[in-house]
Amino acid sequence: MIKNKNLNVKELFKLGFKNQKLKNFQEAIKFYNRVIKIDPTVVFTYYNLGIIFEQLRDIRQAEIYYKEAIKVKPLFIHSYNNLGIMSQNQGQKENAIKYFKRIIEIDPKYYSGYSNLGLVYASLGMYDEALNNYLKTLEFDENNLVATKSIIFLLTYFKSDNNHSLVGLNNDLRQLQNKFILKDLLKSENLNYVLKNALKIVKNKSININDLSFFETQAYRRNPIDLNCESHHNVFNTSNIIPKFCFGCFKIQIEPQNVLDLIRLFFIFDDLNLSKNNQRKCMVEFRNQIPGLYKGMIYCSSLQEAKKISEDLKTKLKILLNVKVSIKRGCSEFYDVFPKFKIIDEKEKDFMNFNEDWEKIEENSAIKKNFNTIKFNNSISGLSISDFLIINQWLNYAKNINDLSYKNLDIEFLDSKFINQKMINQIEFRKKEFAK
Numbered sequence: 278m279i280k281n282k283n284l285n286v287k288e289l290f291k292l293g294f295k296n297q298k299l300k301n302f303q304e305a306i307k308f309y310n311r312v313i314k315i316d317p318t319v320v321f322t323y324y325n326l327g328i329i330f331e332q333l334r335d336i337r338q339a340e341i342y343y344k345e346a347i348k349v350k351p352l353f354i355h356s357y358n359n360l361g362i363m364s365q366n367q368g369q370k371e372n373a374i375k376y377f378k379r380i381i382e383i384d385p386k387y388y389s390g391y392s393n394l395g396l397v398y399a400s401l402g403m404y405d406e407a408l409n410n411y412l413k414t415l416e417f418d419e420n421n422l423v424a425t426k427s428i429i430f431l432l433t434y435f436k437s438d439n440n441h442s443l444v445g446l447n448n449d450l451r452q453l454q455n456k457f458i459l460k461d462l463l464k465s466e467n468l469n470y471v472l473k474n475a476l477k478i479v480k481n482k483s484i485n486i487n488d489l490s491f492f493e494t495q496a497y498r499r500n501p502i503d504l505n506c507e508s509h510h511n512v513f514n515t516s517n518i519i520p521k522f523c524f525g526c527f528k529i530q531i532e533p534q535n536v537l538d539l540i541r542l543f544f545i546f547d548d549l550n551l552s553k554n555n556q557r558k559c560m561v562e563f564r565n566q567i568p569g570l571y572k573g574m575i576y577c578s579s580l581q582e583a584k585k586i587s588e589d590l591k592t593k594l595k596i597l598l599n600v601k602v603s604i605k606r607g608c609s610e611f612y613d614v615f616p617k618f619k620i621i622d623e624k625e626k627d628f629m630n631f632n633e634d635w636e637k638i639e640e641n642s643a644i645k646k647n648f649n650t651i652k653f654n655n656s657i658s659g660l661s662i663s664d665f666l667i668i669n670q671w672l673n674y675a676k677n678i679n680d681l682s683y684k685n686l687d688i689e690f691l692d693s694k695f696i697n698q699k700m701i702n703q704i705e706f707r708k709k710e711f712a713k
Contacts, residue, residue, distance in 0.1 A: 286316045294325065302329050320350040327359060336363060352383050358393070365397055373397045388417040392424045399427070402652035404435040412441055422490055429491075429662045434499060434654040443662070446482045450475055451659035459548045463541045463596050465685050472540075473688045475665045486666055486691045494674075494696075495560040496667045498546050498656045504556060504576060510610070518635040519615060523607040527583040527621065531573040531594065532601040535682035536675035539571040540668055542600075545593050546573060547658055551586065554655055561674045562707075563699060567609055570678065570710055571671075580604065580621055670696050678707045 284292070293308030306329060312322045327342035340363065343356040361376035374397055380390035395410035408431060414424035425443070432447040453471045454462055461467055509520040533539045543559045557575040562568075577583040583604045594600050604621055612619045617629040673696040675683040683690075700707065 284311075286312055286319065289315070290319065290322065293322070297325060297329060300332075302333060305329060318349055320346050320353055323349065324353070324356055324359075327356065331359070331363065336367065339363065354380050354383055354387060354390075357383070358389065361393060361397075365393075365400070370397055370401055386417050388414045388421060388424075391417075392421065392427065395424070395427060399431060399651050402654070404431060404654070405437075407431060408435070408437055408439060408444075412439070415441075420488075425489065426491065429666075430651075432657075433497075433661045433663050434656050436657055442482060446478060446484075447662050449478050450661060450665060451657070453660060454544070455659070459544065459593075462544055465537070468537075468540060468544075469686050469688065471660065472665075472668065472686055475660060476688055476690065479662070479665060479691075484662070484666075486669060487694045489666075490695075491666050491670075492695050493663065493667050494563070494670045495558050496543055496664050497556065497558045498549070498554075499556050499653050500554040500655055501653050502556070503653060506608075510608070512639050513611065516638050516641075517614065518632070518638055519607065519611050519618060520639050521631050521636060523611070524629075524631045525578055526607050527577045527580050528605055529575040529577065529583050529587045529590070530603050530605050531575075531590075531597075532569050532603075533571045533573070533597055534599050535680050536571060536671050537682040537685055538597045538600065539573070539671060540686075541597060542571075542573045542594075543664070543668065546575075547660075549593075551575075553582075555582075555586065561671055563703070564610070565703065566706070568710065570680075570707060580623075669693065673697065674700070677704055678711045680711055 289308050289312045293305045293312065296302070296305035296308065306326065309322050309326050309329075312319055323342045323346035327339045327346065330336075330339035330342060340360065343360050343363075346353050346356040357376045357380045361373045361380070364370070364372035364376060374394065377390050377394040377397065380387055381394070384390075391410045391413040395407045395414070398404070398407035398410060408428065411424040411428045411431070414421050418424075428441075428443050429447075432444065436448075437444050438448075453474055457467050457471075462471070504526075505522070509523055512518065512520045531542060533542055539559055539561070546557045546559060549557070555575050555577060557573065559573045560571075562570055562572060575583075575586055577586065587602060587604060590602070594602065605619070606621045607618060615629060617627045620628050622628065669690050670693055672683045672686070672688075672690040673693040675681075677696065677700045
């Protein structure tokens, strides 16, 4: 603590801010409190204290300071914004809507208010309202990445007839495969037709995958159930336990041999009619030292369900070259720490059941982050903007590992700086895998 008691408000605030940046939070709080004692009208003192207490996870105290800032300056947008985000993270969605609407009342051109409001509406399943607010963001900031990517994602499970060019582009892409039944679509020349025309449509809109900072590489077909994998991985990584949910998670893993067959598998999944509409995804593998290059997964709630779907799939998968199909339990990351977890048959001696002592640990470890939580609907069948950009990532991946099957498509796909950078440290490992 500075011994000099005669520092003025400006000097005290600067010392508070300096300690805040260095994460010396207790010292920062002392300096800011001295500022308030001398001059209780400095609005950023309360605002910065709100930020500090948020970082200390004292949400109640953070809320008090944000509201104090508003008392000092009733039109202080930054406090309303943080209160809105905090409310959404706490699941208090009506409060979040109230705060973001207040921002727009204060400044109708403050575009972050619209995009944040869109995220809240999407989390409530109010997709029309979400889309309208994302589009309002683009009215004031036409290159806004949050709104653009939110629209692209929203359109994977929400159909709209809005006349905005992004919506029109998405609807045009969905029509491309309609002229083919699945059996014909999977032929190389017809895949080439669909993807080549998709590329023309995307280029006409001038969508640049690098400018968009589009980093998605997994193409999903979802149902309304949130598997909450990110939270489960967080519990595993922080507490070294496997969450209870994961013990009932089985997946059919399908490993195509090349990118052309991965794209075929994507369209097979898109056409797949399952009684529970099980979640499924196609992906390229980036995880460090995890074997396999191209993967498709169908998530099941029991071994019996996985076996049945796997059997039913056999006919559809015949078109794929030397495809490998297996049933796995949970995620591969769990296996190094808990080798027995990979045993899928509960009749086997070492089959691993959930340790009931872990339940309390899991409750304490789970960090709920609700701000970007979306209430999912069933994915809409047909190629979307998101799907096309993800397939484009796969083609870049294939080029990097010398998988020349991509040349069968005869399209000049968009270069992806993200994929090129992502592969730098594992390109030799992946090339060797492909060459096996």
